[in-house]
Amino acid sequence: xxxxxxxxxFKTLQNNICEEIAxxxxxxxxxxxxxxxADGGGGITRxxxxxxxxxxxxxxxxxxxxxxxxxxxxxxxxxxxxxxATGVSIVMHPINPMVPIIHMNTxxxxxxxxxxxxxxxxxxxxxxxxxxxxxxxxxxLKTVCDQHHKDYYHNYKEWADNYFFIKHRNxxxxxxxxxxxxxxxxxxxxxxxIFQFVKDxxxxxxxxxxxxxxxxxxxxxxxxxxxxxxIRRSRYVEFNLVYDKGTKFGLDTNGRTExxxxxxxxxxxxxxxxxxxxxxxxxxxxxxxxxxxxxxx
Amino acid sequence: xxxxxxxxxFKTLQNNICEEIAxxxxxxxxxxxxxxxADGGGGITRxxxxxxxxxxxxxxxxxxxxxxxxxxxxxxxxxxxxxxATGVSIVMHPINPMVPIIHMNTxxxxxxxxxxxxxxxxxxxxxxxxxxxxxxxxxxLKTVCDQHHKDYYHNYKEWADNYFFIKHRNxxxxxxxxxxxxxxxxxxxxxxxIFQFVKDxxxxxxxxxxxxxxxxxxxxxxxxxxxxxxIRRSRYVEFNLVYDKGTKFGLDTNGRTExxxxxxxxxxxxxxxxxxxxxxxxxxxxxxxxxxxxxxx
Numbered sequence: 316x317x318x319x320x321x322x323x324x325f326k327t328l329q330n331n332i333c334e335e336i337a338x339x340x341x342x343x344x345x346x347x348x349x350x351x352x353a354d355g356g357g358g359i360t361r362x363x364x365x366x367x368x369x370x371x372x373x374x375x376x377x378x379x380x381x382x383x384x385x386x387x388x389x390x391x392x393x394x395x396x397x398x399x400a401t402g403v404s405i406v407m408h409p410i411n412p413m414v415p416i417i418h419m420n421t422x423x424x425x426x427x428x429x430x431x432x433x434x435x436x437x438x439x440x441x442x443x444x445x446x447x448x449x450x451x452x453x454x455x456l457k458t459v460c461d462q463h464h465k466d467y468y469h470n471y472k473e474w475a476d477n478y479f480f481i482k483h484r485n486x487x488x489x490x491x492x493x494x495x496x497x498x499x500x501x502x503x504x505x506x507x508x509i510f511q512f513v514k515d516x517x518x519x520x521x522x523x524x525x526x527x528x529x530x531x532x533x534x535x536x537x538x539x540x541x542x543x544x545x546i547r548r549s550r551y552v553e554f555n556l557v558y559d560k561g562t563k564f565g566l567d568t569n570g571r572t573e574x575x576x577x578x579x580x581x582x583x584x585x586x587x588x589x590x591x592x593x594x595x596x597x598x599x600x601x602x603x604x605x606x607x608x609x610x611x612x
Numbered sequence: 613x614x615x616x617x618x619x620x621x622f623k624t625l626q627n628n629i630c631e632e633i634a635x636x637x638x639x640x641x642x643x644x645x646x647x648x649x650a651d652g653g654g655g656i657t658r659x660x661x662x663x664x665x666x667x668x669x670x671x672x673x674x675x676x677x678x679x680x681x682x683x684x685x686x687x688x689x690x691x692x693x694x695x696x697a698t699g700v701s702i703v704m705h706p707i708n709p710m711v712p713i714i715h716m717n718t719x720x721x722x723x724x725x726x727x728x729x730x731x732x733x734x735x736x737x738x739x740x741x742x743x744x745x746x747x748x749x750x751x752x753l754k755t756v757c758d759q760h761h762k763d764y765y766h767n768y769k770e771w772a773d774n775y776f777f778i779k780h781r782n783x784x785x786x787x788x789x790x791x792x793x794x795x796x797x798x799x800x801x802x803x804x805x806i807f808q809f810v811k812d813x814x815x816x817x818x819x820x821x822x823x824x825x826x827x828x829x830x831x832x833x834x835x836x837x838x839x840x841x842x843i844r845r846s847r848y849v850e851f852n853l854v855y856d857k858g859t860k861f862g863l864d865t866n867g868r869t870e871x872x873x874x875x876x877x878x879x880x881x882x883x884x885x886x887x888x889x890x891x892x893x894x895x896x897x898x899x900x901x902x903x904x905x906x907x908x909x
Contacts, residue, residue, distance in 0.1 A: 582879065
């Protein structure tokens, strides 16, 4: 398949996800902004605000091109070339602290010298970790992965643990998920196989998240839980601004700031040297924000 | 003078500033945390919370040492060596949106190979820019600078404009101030001259900020101004996490995260694609967030 087909598929994915999420939310609708990138290409940003379940949900599609940034050429020891990148990026922030934050990204990158790759990932950031939901989430991802390769879930789950990690806090952003990058064909796997895998990950997003929305949206909460939600959101901000490569790539290549930073929460709080109560739900969550937890059998 | 004398002076500066700020606040007191750095040295962090005027004010002192980080050695093309760094860092977030956020840093760095330098800066981030306050602030800094060298204010004001700049927003963090780094002796200026300059900048902090607190703390505000304050604070977060070199140095050298991130506001908000009203105070402020404004005669 060529890049136009991949781009078309990502556009369709954006449409389908927005439709399913708006339906599950029951109130919010996605506003749409079309934007152009000065150096080539552009995108469509869709944002749902102040829904029944979601306070802020962003679904970005973009297809951009131009001269490959120096840092990528340097990292790969390549000569000057042009790049083309297309993808879908999603972050959803719920109203109820019992509903987790979710993120997904699927992307395709190619250069005029013939180098190409797919990348992507999907990870869950519960404000309060419910083991049942964490197991469900990982099991769903494993099921998709297992349909493509027996090693995918194991490898990409480990990659997510390492990627979605807030080094200065010594904690993971949430319960992880899967993350993969620079996948291209090898003797075992064709370009089309990889695209099929990326498609299946993309298609899994809406059923997984609408299930978690539905299951948790009516759970009770009060000021204490809202406060904790705002603290966890500040960690989300720290990860995205300090470590996230997609954010950095976007800002470095003069992407559209409002689309890149749609991932930011509506409201976040920082409290100096916050201590959680012993045996509280907050402490139980913190104790599970680490790498290497096995959530599936 | 030797590093112990510089360190002692910074400690005294921390004490004096905390005393003067607590007095001007009238309610809050500074809590104190002593901390050690695993790789060498440590610090004293003082935080005032929920005062009459200030919601969160942090005054950090630190004196740390160890192996010089690779990136510094590389930037200066130097061989492996040990470093010693001491300084005072301050960020204050007020309750009333009419009172500006302020930041100051004074620092001294030396290496076992004999290389040393002083650095520092002080800059103001009003949520709403009042021209009178901006002129006052810059005039005070100019007065201190002029006592040491006729070019200091001009040069270090320009450096601040370039340093405190949020590239992805194409806006300055606030109205700037002064910023300088890697100052060491030359044929015109001794190490002691530079230290005297750094001292005078340090001593100017409390009179300048207590004046601005006093002048603005009782101005009226409502929900609209609080909302705008939370938006401006999110830009402060973006600058500190994406661009600030002190924050990056701290996180890279395994500094104490809670002390480094005491600069974060208590509460911040992000709104997708926020548009301000024409001719509003918010728009007037945005139009003044640019480099090269001359605030003094």
